[in-house]
Amino acid sequence: MSAHVSRRKLITTGLTAGAGVTGLGVAAKIADHYGLIPPDWGGIWGPGETLTYATQRLLMASGSLAREFNRSEVSKVVPVSGPQPKTDPYQRLRAGGFADWRLTTDGLVARPSAFSLAEIKRMPAKTQITHQACEEGWSFIAEWTGVPLSYVMNLVGVSPKAKFVVFWPFDESWDSLDLPDAYHAQTFLAYNLNGQDLPADHGAPLRVRVARQLGYKSVKYLHRLTFVDSLKNVVDGRGSAAPAAGYSWYAGI
Amino acid sequence: MATTYLEAGSIQEASRPDAARFSLLVRITHWLNTISFVALVVSGFGILLAHPRFYWGETGGLGTPSILDLPLPFMLGGPSGWGRYMHFQAAWLCVLTGLLYAISGLVSQHFRTNLLPAKGQLSVSSLKSDLWNHLRFKKPAAEEAYSYNILQRLSYLAVVFILFPLMIWTGMAMSPAVTSVFPFFVRSSGGYETARTIHFFAANLLVLFVLIHVAMVCLAGFVQRTGAMITGRVSGGRVRP
Secondary structure, three states: HHHHHHHHHHHHHHHHHHHHHHHHHHHHHHHHHHHOOOOOOOOOOOHHHHHHHHHHHHOOOOOOOOOOOOOOOOOOOOOOOOOOOOOOHHHHHHHHHHHHHHOEEEEEEEOOOOHHHHHHHOOOOOOEEEEEEEEOOOEEEEEEEEEHHHHHHHOOOOOOOOOOEEEOOOOOOOOEEEEEHOOOOOEEEEEEEEOOOHHHHHOOEHHHHHHHOOHHHHOEEEEEEEOOOOOOOOOOOOOOOOOHHEEEEEEEO | OOOOOOOHOHHHHHHHHOOEEOOOHHHHHHHHHHHHHHHHHHHHHOOOOOOOOEOOOOEEEOOOOEEOOOOOOOOOOOOHHHHHHHHHHHHHOOOOHHHHHHHHHHHOHHHHOOOOOOOOOOOOHHHHHHHHHHHHHOOHHHHHHHHHOHHHHHHHHHHHHHHHHHHHHHHHOOOOOHHHHHHHHHHHHHHHHHHHHHHHHHHHHHHHHHHHHHHHHHHHHHHHHHHHHHHHHHOOOOOOO
């Protein structure tokens, strides 16, 4: 390879890199507009995380469904991840059979509401048998029954401006979903596991189920939904308690 | 002597001791891949520590039978958290450089010329002598710096066309988002936990390959061979016979 060629190559590479940086700026604007930038896009792991999230969002744009299984494939063991909140108000509500528990909805909604467990159980129910993997590596198949989150969202009239739903639980594991995942056919609020009322250790009285992401996105001990157009001003701005512990906000993996 | 890059070039160039051995693209992708591979192994180990136990089939966890329990502690948080961020960032680097390498290797005929076994290399006597030379750690002859021997060719082909694709395939099989679009990744792997187990064992084979690869580089002359992968030229004043 002569010096001449390598110099020309160097100039071409420089120009390409320059165009690349400018292009990246424009691409970032477009990507953000189409909801392809995760809230934890910053920091050294941001590029990989953003590539993963954007790629998977585009791949799943048609609302692809997670695999569903037969009842005979349901796991005998449903491992418990993390203990139930030991303090009030959770323990007080639990002692009262969750009669005083309410699911409140607020933020960018037309009709802020508070639903009792009985009201939620009267909504159109959905049952599905799905595979759930924990980020740790273990997994199980279980049957869940609940109400599609999209049903509740239509009931309270989520504003077109909303881009995320924030899940507030009684423990510290708050989290959020983008609206494509919130409206997804397999995302629902479950109150029944394998034919029985959701046990306390599995998130009673109500937990989120997100079939296309790892287990930690399926927030337990749910009591409030907040619809927002940006996660910047919610807690630390990273959309979930997970990034502070080192785990990514998006867990489609 | 096996086919090399040099035989395609001019005689004058081929006889120069510093003639190009590795193309710029092979060198760049080699070192980017080195970085991503180290990051993948370190972060993969971090993720493994969250649950150093392996299963077969779709599901598995504490309280269900395992096929392998590694003598490692269960460690939550820490490496299994940043390990994940690091693993996928490195996986992107690995896959993108891997694609670049694979496409250019096909287009430039690098694979056909330099990695497919050359004429005569697959004969029993040739295989035997190469294997014997490796087993007794015989220092390779100087001219071997210009070409790949049969064991190199076969192991490189296995790494590029079997192990790396298998890692990506089983990695995809572990993504609930990807398998919602492409369920065949997990179905063909024999289930989520089987995919995780294969991913682990294939990773071990890749680490074994790297250990042998580095050992052979040391045996052949670490400075000269590593220098060749950086500058593209075989230095050390040896004139190719």
